[in-house]
Amino acid sequence: MAEIIYDILNFDKPIGEKSFRDTLNELEGKDSNTLKTVLSKEQLNSLVVILFAYGLHYDELTEEKRRRFLNTLIEEKLPLFQMSKTFAGHLLNNLNQGAEAEIQNLLQMEYNIQEILSNERLLDFVEMELLDPTTSFRKWEYGRYAMAYLGQKVFGHIKWDKILDKKSCLQKLGEQLDKQNGKIDSQEKQFLQMMSKGMLVPQKTNMAEFLLIGSYVQEHMMKLSVRIKELSKILERAIQKEISRQKGKEGPNL
C-alpha cells in the first residue's frame, strides 16, 4: 500500500481574534435567541475553538468538574489553555476541501449558545476534523507548537543565550533540577529537560520528542496551569546555576 503522506500545518495565516466571550457579548447585545442563533463565520470559529479546547482536555478532570471547566474556558480564566485555542485557530486555517464544505453547511445552521455541548453536528465536526487528528497523526505538531508557545510565553525570560556549552548543560540539567528546592515529579522533570533542549538546540529536536511533549501537555494541561509558574522558576534557577557552573569551569573572567 502506498505510504500515507500528511501536509505539515501552515501557521502563516493569521487566526481569528474573536473570543467566544466576545461572541456572547455581541449576541446578548442584539437580544438574540440564545437557544437558536445563526452565527457568523468568526462567531462560529470562536465556538469551535472552545469546543476543541474542551474536547482535548476535559478528561483530565472528573465528571463533576467538567461543567465548571467549560465555563472557565469561556471566561478565559486559565491563560495556558489559550495555547490549545490558538492551535485550533490554526487547524481551522488548514482544513481540507471536505471539511471546508462542512463549515459552509454549519454556517447555515442555528446554535444553542447556552448549552454549547448540545450542538451535535458541530461537535461531530470538531471531533472528527479537529480532535481526532490532534490526538493522532498531528499530536507531534501539537507538541511542536506547545514547545514554541511555552518557550516564548513561559520560559522565554530565562537567559538561554548565556549558556556556553549547550551539550554539557543538557547533560547536567537533571542534576541541577534535582538540587532545586521546590518539588517536581519525574514527568515534570522530563518536561523541563525536553523544553530546555527545545530552547537550546531547537534544530536537534525530533519527532519523538515533540510527540512526548504533545502527549504530556494534552494530558496534563490543568496540572500544568497550576504548576507552570513554579516550574518556570525552578527551571530558571537551574539554568542560572548551570551558567555559574560553566563560568567557574572556564576560570575567572579577566
Place this chain on the structure above:
Amino acid sequence: MTGSDALLRHLQKLGEEETSLIGGKQYTQSQIRMAERIVQDLRDDLEKASIKPKLSRRRAFIVILEELYYDVPEYPSELTLGNIHRRASLRFEYMNRNIKAFKTPTEVHPKDPCTYYEDNAHGKARYRVALEYLVNEFDRYFKEPNAEFTLKNKSNEIKLC
C-alpha cells in the same frame, strides 16, 4: 526504571540519527509510527498506566460495530446503540453527550452505505470522512485484524457511489 536523564540521552541520540524534519512541508505515516513506538517504549518504562485513546464518538461506534459484525450481512435486530455505546466507552475516550443524533447502528455505520445514503449527499460525505480516517489509522484503533478488509471495502465503495 528509566530515569528522565536516560530518556533525554536516548532521545538526543535519536535526534542525531534522524534527518531533521524542520523546514519540510510534509511527513509520512511511517515517521509518525516510528516516533510513537519510541515514545510508547519509553513511557511503558516510566509509567505503567495505559490511557484510553481518544476518538470521536461516531468513529468509536464504527470501530465497535465493524469489529463485532464485519462478517455478517445484517446487524441483529435486537442490537441497540446503547450496547455499542457501553462497549465503545470502555475502549475509547470521547466527549460525554447524549446519543440522540443517531438512533440505530445502521444510522452510524450502514451495512449497505450506497443505498442508505442514496438521497443524502451530505450524510454520505460525512460518512466517507469518518471511514477514510479509520482506514488510514486502522492499527491505532482496531483490535480485530479481520475487520480491516471489510472496512477498506466499505470505504472504497462509498467513494465510488
